[in-house]
Amino acid sequence: MKEKITELIDARKFNNLKEYLQSVNSADLPTLFDELDDEKKLIAYRLLSKEKAAEVFAELDPDVQEKLINDFSDKELQNVISELFMDDTVDLIEEMPSNVVKRILKNIHPSDRKIINELLNYPEDSAGSIMTTEFIDLKENMTVEEALEKIKKIGLEKETIYNCYVLNISRKVKGIIDLKSLVIAEKDTIIKDIMETNVITVTTLEDQEEVAKMFDKYNFLALPVVDTENRLVGIVTIDDAMDVLQDEVAEDFEIMSAITPNEDTYFKTSVLKHAKNRIIWLLILMLSSIVTGAIITKYEAAFASVPILVAFIPMIMGTTGNCGSQTSTLIIRGMSNDEVRLKDYVKAIWKELRVAISVALMLGIANGIRILVQYDDMKLAVVVALSLLGTVVLANFLGCSLPMLAKKIKIDPALMATPVITTVSDMCSVLIFFKIATMVMGLEINV
Amino acid sequence: MKEKITELIDARKFNNLKEYLQSVNSADLPTLFDELDDEKKLIAYRLLSKEKAAEVFAELDPDVQEKLINDFSDKELQNVISELFMDDTVDLIEEMPSNVVKRILKNIHPSDRKIINELLNYPEDSAGSIMTTEFIDLKENMTVEEALEKIKKIGLEKETIYNCYVLNISRKVKGIIDLKSLVIAEKDTIIKDIMETNVITVTTLEDQEEVAKMFDKYNFLALPVVDTENRLVGIVTIDDAMDVLQDEVAEDFEIMSAITPNEDTYFKTSVLKHAKNRIIWLLILMLSSIVTGAIITKYEAAFASVPILVAFIPMIMGTTGNCGSQTSTLIIRGMSNDEVRLKDYVKAIWKELRVAISVALMLGIANGIRILVQYDDMKLAVVVALSLLGTVVLANFLGCSLPMLAKKIKIDPALMATPVITTVSDMCSVLIFFKIATMVMGLEINV
Numbered sequence: 001m002k003e004k005i006t007e008l009i010d011a012r013k014f015n016n017l018k019e020y021l022q023s024v025n026s027a028d029l030p031t032l033f034d035e036l037d038d039e040k041k042l043i044a045y046r047l048l049s050k051e052k053a054a055e056v057f058a059e060l061d062p063d064v065q066e067k068l069i070n071d072f073s074d075k076e077l078q079n080v081i082s083e084l085f086m087d088d089t090v091d092l093i094e095e096m097p098s099n100v101v102k103r104i105l106k107n108i109h110p111s112d113r114k115i116i117n118e119l120l121n122y123p124e125d126s127a128g129s130i131m132t133t134e135f136i137d138l139k140e141n142m143t144v145e146e147a148l149e150k151i152k153k154i155g156l157e158k159e160t161i162y163n164c165y166v167l168n169i170s171r172k173v174k175g176i177i178d179l180k181s182l183v184i185a186e187k188d189t190i191i192k193d194i195m196e197t198n199v200i201t202v203t204t205l206e207d208q209e210e211v212a213k214m215f216d217k218y219n220f221l222a223l224p225v226v227d228t229e230n231r232l233v234g235i236v237t238i239d240d241a242m243d244v245l246q247d248e249v250a251e252d253f254e255i256m257s258a259i260t261p262n263e264d265t266y267f268k269t270s271v272l273k274h275a276k277n278r279i280i281w282l283l284i285l286m287l288s289s290i291v292t293g294a295i296i297t298k299y300e301a302a303f304a305s306v307p308i309l310v311a312f313i314p315m316i317m318g319t320t321g322n323c324g325s326q327t328s329t330l331i332i333r334g335m336s337n338d339e340v341r342l343k344d345y346v347k348a349i350w351k352e353l354r355v356a357i358s359v360a361l362m363l364g365i366a367n368g369i370r371i372l373v374q375y376d377d378m379k380l381a382v383v384v385a386l387s388l389l390g391t392v393v394l395a396n397f398l399g400c401s402l403p404m405l406a407k408k409i410k411i412d413p414a415l416m417a418t419p420v421i422t423t424v425s426d427m428c429s430v431l432i433f434f435k436i437a438t439m440v441m442g443l444e445i446n447v
Numbered sequence: 448m449k450e451k452i453t454e455l456i457d458a459r460k461f462n463n464l465k466e467y468l469q470s471v472n473s474a475d476l477p478t479l480f481d482e483l484d485d486e487k488k489l490i491a492y493r494l495l496s497k498e499k500a501a502e503v504f505a506e507l508d509p510d511v512q513e514k515l516i517n518d519f520s521d522k523e524l525q526n527v528i529s530e531l532f533m534d535d536t537v538d539l540i541e542e543m544p545s546n547v548v549k550r551i552l553k554n555i556h557p558s559d560r561k562i563i564n565e566l567l568n569y570p571e572d573s574a575g576s577i578m579t580t581e582f583i584d585l586k587e588n589m590t591v592e593e594a595l596e597k598i599k600k601i602g603l604e605k606e607t608i609y610n611c612y613v614l615n616i617s618r619k620v621k622g623i624i625d626l627k628s629l630v631i632a633e634k635d636t637i638i639k640d641i642m643e644t645n646v647i648t649v650t651t652l653e654d655q656e657e658v659a660k661m662f663d664k665y666n667f668l669a670l671p672v673v674d675t676e677n678r679l680v681g682i683v684t685i686d687d688a689m690d691v692l693q694d695e696v697a698e699d700f701e702i703m704s705a706i707t708p709n710e711d712t713y714f715k716t717s718v719l720k721h722a723k724n725r726i727i728w729l730l731i732l733m734l735s736s737i738v739t740g741a742i743i744t745k746y747e748a749a750f751a752s753v754p755i756l757v758a759f760i761p762m763i764m765g766t767t768g769n770c771g772s773q774t775s776t777l778i779i780r781g782m783s784n785d786e787v788r789l790k791d792y793v794k795a796i797w798k799e800l801r802v803a804i805s806v807a808l809m810l811g812i813a814n815g816i817r818i819l820v821q822y823d824d825m826k827l828a829v830v831v832a833l834s835l836l837g838t839v840v841l842a843n844f845l846g847c848s849l850p851m852l853a854k855k856i857k858i859d860p861a862l863m864a865t866p867v868i869t870t871v872s873d874m875c876s877v878l879i880f881f882k883i884a885t886m887v888m889g890l891e892i893n894v
Contacts, residue, residue, distance in 0.1 A: 025647060148630060152630055161630065162627070179627075198471070238668075242663055242692075253699075253776050257776035258773060259773050259777065266795075271802050278806055279806055282773075282810060285766070286762055286766055289761040289766070292761040293759055294758065296758045300757075304751070307750075310747075311743045313740075314743070314873060318736040318739075318873065319732070322705050322728070322729055323729065325705070330704075334713035339714060340714070355718050355725070359725055367733070370737070
């Protein structure tokens with residue numbers, strides 16, 4: 001598709017290009033625009049129909065948006081912005097450098113400017129920051145016919161018309177009715193009689209991740225957002241909720257892999273920024289492994305007399321770390337699905353204890369047999385089996401406790417998953433292993 | 448809420464209970480039912496209105512569904528099933544034991560039975576297996592008024608009416624029109640003139656994860672599914688797509704934490720099943736750490752003469768593993784967003800090489816200074832710094848290459864993330880470290 005556009009522009013066949021662009025699905029255009037040369041971008045963009053232009057603009061990469069805005073006349077900028085939904089305008093303003101923001105605000109209609117300033121003031125990651133203020137409001141004494149008339153008149157400018165909100169005179173939500181019910185109902189039915197009165201709302205300050213999870217739980221297409229006095233101020237639509245869920249997942253994956261989360265995509269992040277996002281955790285984890293190293297040094301006399309002990313360090317450390325991250329991942333996923341709640345702590349610990357013992361038994365037996373076959377050393381087999389029992393139980397205990405503790409003191413449980421658990425379990429596993437080894441084998445340690 | 452229901456049942460205040468249940472939001476009922484005693488479940492369920500009953504039933508846990516079905520009369524079962532959407536009926540059948548399935552199929556209307564048998568035949572994880580066959584189809588020469596009339600008549604039984612499909616006589620998709628456009632348009636407009644003709648469809652055999660990702664990309668509410676002859680056979684709705692995305696994410700987390708993926712939730716999985724899901728990878732990873740141990744044994748003479756080398760094993764292994772999982776996580780996320788494609792391999796490797804060198808330099812310098820201060824041992828500082836350079840470059844190389852290789856040969860890249868990379872990087876890091884140590888320090892090795 002990119003080649004076709006380049007070709008048509010080079011041949012100056014603008015009419016053909018206009019037709020061609022009209023035939024491409026709007027959803028595919030943003031990716032296409034991202035790939036075009038800057039100059040061709042502007043030419044192609046100017047050939048889009050007005051609605052398509054706004055739709056495409058909202059989905060472009062921020063740097064492409066910035067380039068286009070710099071090339072726009074004030075008139076063109078006004079056209080684009082007046083077609084954007086409020087939440088997309090807010091996103092745009094948040095992404096642009098200050099000189100571009102000034103130009104955008106200058107070209108927004110004053111009444112919209114007020115709303116946008118309010119939206120910009122909601123805390124990052126709150127429901128208020130992702131909601132749109134364009135929704136359909138109805139009155140409870142309207143008939144279905146009147147409601148449909150109203151929707152027909154004002155619907156085009158609304159982000160969704162599939163959920164409509166029935167408000168009283170002080171703009172409090174009395175009920176909710178979806179377009180399906182309206183279309184199916186008889187024309188003279190009164191809204192009050194068919195609206196759903198159990199309305200689930202969120203407040204403007206609710207965390208966006210919690211809001212997004214409600215979409216998953218309740219199968220909503222939109223969720224009403226109310227202010228502290230319970231007046232409807234906006235709605236969050238399902239597409240924005242899905243974006244939030246995807247971002248949160250990406251963040252969790254990064255934290256669990258000991259990376260400082262980053263909003264930019266892989267190739268858009270510079271080498272130095274990548275290095276910076278990774279080095280912090282590497283340094284922290286390195287410090288912790290230095291402590292582990294120091295613990296090992298303390299047992300120098302032990303492995304000097306039984307050098308084979310050293311060969312088991314990777315296995316003990318690795319298994320402990322793996323058990324810890326297995327448990328923490330399951331607990332974190334369980335908490336994010338609301339299946340594992342803080343009050344289930346004892347139940348979860350009891351489960352993990354039994355899992356740990358089952359797993360440790362199997363690992364201990366497997367290792368014991370191997371050691372007996374390979375080294376014919378009963379004491380070593382006992383040391384390794386006992387160490388595994390101790391470290392696996394500890395790892396599962398930590399993997400279960402630390403994420404729940406994190407939630408309790410309101411820090412991100414994902415942080416506890418790989419980075420912190422690895423650190424703690426590394427140190428403890430080596431300590432347990434050498435402690436058991438010196439005891440069982442009657443070795444000396446350097447004090 | 449649970450207490451209130453229990454109280455009302457115990458007091459035999461069934462009318463009050465009926466009213467109360469009607470006032471609870473349907474979305475909250477399934478969780479509530481899961482918590483009730485078996486006997487109370489049935490009582491409360493029988494007091495639900497017919498529509499609410501079907502809606503709640505579809506969302507209940509499979510074991511609760513099974514218990515209810517076993518208590519239902521044939522008449523009650525027929526009522527529930529006739530109210531369920533096709534895809535929910537299929538889900539139900541897939542979850543139930545064979546005796547319950549027989550009873551369900553016996554109580555399904557023969558015409559539906561045929562459709563359900565077809566749906567059951569689609570491969571697991573395909574678009575066909577998650578689609579519903581209940582959609583609105585229109586003809587292109589209808590007027591908007593006729594279309595709305597048709598929707599009014601048949602809409603109630605359809606899972607969504609927000610996307611309507613315009614079919615020709617052989618049921619091929621000619622266009623798509625959303626309810627918003629229909630409600631906003633003038634009554635005498637012909638569908639053909641306002642429908643969107645660039646229709647994006649998927650085939651019944653398309654992977655469900657790919658389908659779900661398209662919702663994210665295109666902001667659809669539903670996606671049409673066509674057979675090999677391009678005839679419309681069903682639609683996938685956004686709620687099912689969200690479920691697929693959530694399941695796939697959970698699976699990725701589990702694989703990355705070396706757990707065999709499991710569809711049941713944390714507490715519903717038995718201790719033995721938990722142990723089984725975890726032990727397989729633990730054994731595999733243990734085998735690999737035995738190899739790492741063997742490599743260390745080979746250098747016994749080296750650490751016998753310089754015991755401090757042992758203290759650095761955790762740091763070198765840990766840092767290598769962390770770098771590898773950082774890189775693989777970023778690459779896997781990039782691939783799942785379609786930003787990192789196979790053809791970008793060289794570009795990604797070049798980026799990772801530079802990141803690795805930046806990170807290794809910082810780590811090497813930090814460690815070098817520490818070693819000089821703590822041990823005043825220049826050779827050791829050089830060994831550790833060089834080893835870090837070698838292992839970090841290798842880790843980033845593997846972290847970038849293995850997931851992309853996995854994608855190329857069509858296995859799950861997440862599998863490559865933590866488990867495989869840890870294994871390979873553990874061995875290589877120890878080998879590199881001791882190789883450099885013996886060379887720089889002029890140590891002997893046991894051959």
